Amino acid sequence: MTHVALPADADGRIDQLIRDSLAPRVEAIDKGLYPGEFMQALGRLGGFGAALPVEAGGLGGDLPAQIDIIAQVARTCGSTSFLVWCQATCAWYLQHSRNPAVKQRYLQAVASGRLLAGTGMSNAVKHLAGIERINLRGHREGEGYRISGALPWVSNLGADHLLIVAAALGDGGYVMFAIPPGAEGLTLRACPTFSGMEGSGTYNVRLKNVYVPPEDVLxxxxxxxxxxxxxxPGFLLMQIGMGAGLVQASLDTIHATNQRLSHVNCYLDDQEDDLQPALQKLLTQTHDLARQGQAAPLLSVLRARALGSELSLRATQSAALHAGAAGYLMSSPAQRRLREALFVAIVTPALKHLRKEIHALEQRQAA
Structure with missing residues (x-):
């Protein structure tokens, strides 16, 4: 299967938007500014719908193209690339739903950025992997569902944002659904201060007897x-874009600092010549898996996602060491990327979660 190219000017217009609207605000975002205007502008350029058909509000490209856009943003701001992943993933959920009513209601608005959306699936994904109990529970009520519970943190949220989550049902099984802004029984509360990702619109979410009508069920x-x-597979592979962008930005830092410090930087681990081929190999593997879609072997997808975390940690640490004391300043992108890479290795599925699933699949194959 060949890579589906985006419209000729899409990459250039997104690059221009990143330079003009995102790059000047990166430090403010790191300290807590939510980049809402950038997100909406990126949506107008198709930045959340590269893998969606044109009739769904997308660019008619493919999943590798969406991964590349996330990496494009991450090269400037890892925190904002996470928001792009959140938004693109919500569009991905909606595109894959069998319910035409929920797609008609939300898909084009989410894909175009007119309606920003947070994915609250972390708890459910960890629950399904046997890591923790599910926090949202519900029961049928008429043609819909009544849901209660709390999630400690959900990102890319605000008072006027859509929320997509899943809950366990009292009579067995699970249901996944959207909650529109201002729904009765929905409360957002501020979270404690994080060491990074402060501009990610992350809130504690509480649901108290929230009614979900059938047209909001995914x-x-x-x-x-x-x-x-x-x-x-798409959920996991798009996350690799976050790490890939951080690795490329770290390579930029390593290359720049070596213009004057190569005589001492040469003694550090993870040089440019080590990291660049590793990044290219990861991207090639990720794109190949993304082109396979649902047919991509899950074990290969999990391994690629884990490698994305591991390479992000290696590259950002190396860039900070190459930069030296200058990289330890709060104004330095090198130290910010260290914190962003740690998030890539912590966000669901975390590196330990990935290794747990990889181990289980390897054991099953061996048996």
Whole structure:
């Protein structure tokens, strides 16, 4: 399968937007500014719908193109690239839903950035991997569902944002659904201060007897397992874009500092000549898996996602060491990227979660 190119000017227009609207605000975002205007502008350029058909509000490209856009943003701001992943993933969920009503209601608005959206699937994904209990529970009420519970943090949220989450049902199974802004029983509360990602619009979410009508259901219990299997490869592979952008930005730092410090930097681990081929190999593997879509082997997808975390940690640490004391200043992108790379290795699925799933699949194959 060949790579589907985006419209000729898409990459250039997104680069221009990043230079003009994102780069000057990166420090403010790191300290807590939510880049809402940038997100909406990126949506107008198709930055969340590269993998979606044109009739769904997308660019008619493919999943590798969406991964590249996330990496493009991450090269300037890892925190904002996470928001782009959140938004693109919500569009991905909606595109894969069997429910035409929920797609008609939200897909084009989310894909175009007119409606910003947070994905609150971390708890459910960890629950399905046997790591923690599920926090949202519900029961059927008429044709819809009544949901209660709390999630400690969900990102890319605000008072006027959509929320997409999943809950366990009392009679068995799970349901995944959207909650529109201002829904009765939905409360957002501020989170404690993080060491990074402060501009990610992250809130504690509480649901108290929230009613979910049938037109807001992405998947019912009957189709839930197949639905998750359908969107999971894209969910994971798009996250690699965050790490890939951080690695490329770190390579930029290493290259720049070596113009005057190569005589001493040469004694450090993870040189430019080590990291550049590793990044290219990761991107080639990621694109190949992304082109396979739902047919991509899950074990290969998990390994690629884990490698993305590991390479991000290596590259950002190396860039900070190459920069030396200058890289330890709060104004230095090198130290910010260290914190952003740590987030790539912590965000669900975290590196330990990935290794748990990889181990389980390897054991199953060996048996």
């Amino acid at each position: 998947s019912d219990a009957e189709h839930f397992d197949a639905y998750v299997q359908g969107f999971k």
